[in-house]
Amino acid sequence: MTGPLQTLPHYLRPGLRIVFIGYNPAIYSAEAGHYYARRANVFWKQLNESGLLARPAAPEDDASLMDEAGIGFVDLCPRPTVRADELTADEIAAGAHRLHAQLQVNQPAYAVFSGRGIYVHFARHALGLPRAALTGRPDGVQPERIGDTVPYVVPSSSGLASRWRAERLDLLKALAKLLGPPPPSSRS
Numbered sequence: 001m002t003g004p005l006q007t008l009p010h011y012l013r014p015g016l017r018i019v020f021i022g023y024n025p026a027i028y029s030a031e032a033g034h035y036y037a038r039r040a041n042v043f044w045k046q047l048n049e050s051g052l053l054a055r056p057a058a059p060e061d062d063a064s065l066m067d068e069a070g071i072g073f074v075d076l077c078p079r080p081t082v083r084a085d086e087l088t089a090d091e092i093a094a095g096a097h098r099l100h101a102q103l104q105v106n107q108p109a110y111a112v113f114s115g116r117g118i119y120v121h122f123a124r125h126a127l128g129l130p131r132a133a134l135t136g137r138p139d140g141v142q143p144e145r146i147g148d149t150v151p152y153v154v155p156s157s158s159g160l161a162s163r164w165r166a167e168r169l170d171l172l173k174a175l176a177k178l179l180g181p182p183p184p185s186s187r188s
Contacts, residue, residue: 007078008035011063016108017070017179018052021099023077023084023118030080034059035073036157043114043157046169051176054184069182072108074099076118084117096125103146110175111149115156123151140171141178 008025020043022035029037036043037059048056053069065071077087077095087095099122103111113119116139123129127144142151152175155168176182 006030006033007080008033008073008075009063010074010102011035011066011072012074012102012106012108013066013072014106015070016066016072016106018110018112018175019072019074019103019106019108020112020114021118021122022073022075022114024075024087024095025078025080027080027082029059032059035062041157042165042168046157046165046172049169050172052172052179052182054182074102076121092121093125096122100126100146103149107147107149109148109150109179110152111146112152112154112175114154116153119151119153139167140174 007030012019020035025035026038029035044058047053052071053065057065057069061068062073065073075095076099077091079087079091081087113122119142120131120134123134123142123144124131127146129144137153139153139155142153144151152171154171154175155165157165157168
């Protein structure tokens with residue numbers, strides 16, 4: 001009998017330009033040991049097209065992007081599942097509070113929530129905002145701040161959110177403009 005599936009490490013520390021925040025690891029990604037590892041997920045393709053990186057990257061680069069590009073990764077909830085709707089309300093609330101504490105300590109310039117639903121859960125549980133205050137908001141920069149960290153919402157890169165892929169890429173390109181040129185790559 002095998003034990004519970006390992007989760008992905010949190011790649012978050014002070015000095016990052018961006019931290020990408022997902023709901024929770026997909027089982028496929030947890031087994032692969034890398035964020036957004038499934039080929040059908042457009043995360044890496046769009047990150048490479050966004051202007052946020054000095055060189056193309058792939059799932060195997062997730063840990064090195066902290067040093068190389070000032071980009072980190074973390075999830076709202078650590079438990080791997082097939083679908084995010086398998087998470088419990090208690091897991092989501094606890095994850096929002098843990099994430100808020102991590103963002104307060106590490107203060108990335110932008111916290112990029114990869115899906116509106118993730119930000120709604122976070123804002124309701126960690127920031128105490130009512131759902132009505134979050135309804136109908138556009139994606140992109142959000143008015144709240146987490147210390148100096150700016151919350152930024154983009155549609156999910158999951159295949160389930162494929163109808164918003166063009167909007168997601170536009171938002172990533174807009175973020176690249178806000179941040180300015182990426183640091184030069186130490187790899188060729």
